[in-house]
Amino acid sequence: MAPQLQRHNGFDIFIHWFNAACWLFLAATGLGLIDNPALNPLGNGYPRVLRALFGSGGNLLLAHEIVGGLWIAAFLLYLVFNLRGALFFLREVFSVSPARDMTWMLKKQIQMTMGEKMLLRLGLDPHLPPQGFYNMGQKAFAQAAIVGSLVIALSGMVMVLSQLTLDSDRTILVAWAIMLHYLAAGVVFAGLLVHVYMAAIAREERPAFISMFTGTVPEDYARHHHLLWYEQVCGGAAPTPPPGALPLDPSRGAAPAPRKGG
Numbered sequence: 001m002a003p004q005l006q007r008h009n010g011f012d013i014f015i016h017w018f019n020a021a022c023w024l025f026l027a028a029t030g031l032g033l034i035d036n037p038a039l040n041p042l043g044n045g046y047p048r049v050l051r052a053l054f055g056s057g058g059n060l061l062l063a064h065e066i067v068g069g070l071w072i073a074a075f076l077l078y079l080v081f082n083l084r085g086a087l088f089f090l091r092e093v094f095s096v097s098p099a100r101d102m103t104w105m106l107k108k109q110i111q112m113t114m115g116e117k118m119l120l121r122l123g124l125d126p127h128l129p130p131q132g133f134y135n136m137g138q139k140a141f142a143q144a145a146i147v148g149s150l151v152i153a154l155s156g157m158v159m160v161l162s163q164l165t166l167d168s169d170r171t172i173l174v175a176w177a178i179m180l181h182y183l184a185a186g187v188v189f190a191g192l193l194v195h196v197y198m199a200a201i202a203r204e205e206r207p208a209f210i211s212m213f214t215g216t217v218p219e220d221y222a223r224h225h226h227l228l229w230y231e232q233v234c235g236g237a238a239p240t241p242p243p244g245a246l247p248l249d250p251s252r253g254a255a256p257a258p259r260k261g262g
């Protein structure tokens with residue numbers, strides 16, 4: 001087996017797939033709760049089928065709220081048990097180098113849509129600037145997913161609490177919550193289409209997909225796609241070791257050198 005680097009720990013892998021499963025369920029049930037056919041992209045047949053499946057609209061709403069509550073609780077537990085990993089993730093995702101990352105983003109769009117030859121034709125160096133633990137595309141999606149998820153969670157809580165304390169038809173707060181809930185879910189969903197394509201379908205990212213189960217990526221992949229991270233982990237003095245990176249992470253019983261051969 002090719003030499004491997006640790007990329008994700010067990011907490012990260014669990015929360016990612018738990019989050020994906022919750023998203024699937026919440027999107028499916030959420031769409032079933034929109035009973036205005038003018039607003040529901042799936043018309044009114046889908047909500048009718050889903051309500052019948054759950055026994056009633058009330059049960060469907062209850063299931064949506066319970067899974068939404070579990071989703072929020074799981075993230076709170078993740079923060080408690082893996083605060084260091086969460087802070088590393090947030091720092092990586094929100095630290096953007098405008099010159100390097102924006103150039104990467106621009107060139108990557110051209111490369112993916114019109115090919116490397118177009119970069120040459122435009123007089124641009126076809127090499128993409130080196131990227132860290134996440135590339136700029138991953139950062140952009142993660143930023144949208146984090147902000148969007150916060151908006152979804154907070155607006156969802158306002159809606160649930162409004163059933164207990166407020167008249168939901170009359171409060172401006174609830175009206176805003178409903179609008180923001182839809183909007184944030186729509187924005188994250190749009191990003192998800194690209195995320196799932198890049199993560200699960202694009203061949204060049206296959207090692208990253210596998211790492212979401214095994215936790216490791218081949219060193220070669222890390223060098224090609226995340227050179228700055230690779231250099232941090234493997235070369236010279238490493239300023240900020242990623243929490244999942246065994247070689248440099250003493251809190252996980254790390255070995256003093258990069259893990260070879262998985």
Ligand code: HEM
Pocket residue numbers: 007016019020023024134137138139141142145188192195196199200208209210211212
């Ligand atoms: C079933 C569909 C999904 C697949 C196949 C998938 C796949 C992946 C993979 C392979 C990675 C690791 C990338 C790497 O290590 O470089 C990843 C990371 C990530 N995923 Fe997903 N994912 C899915 C659903 C979701 C959902 C629903 C969300 C949130 C709404 C999400 C949010 C993220 C975030 C924030 C990251 C870290 C940043 C990034 O790599 O883009 N994923 N996903």
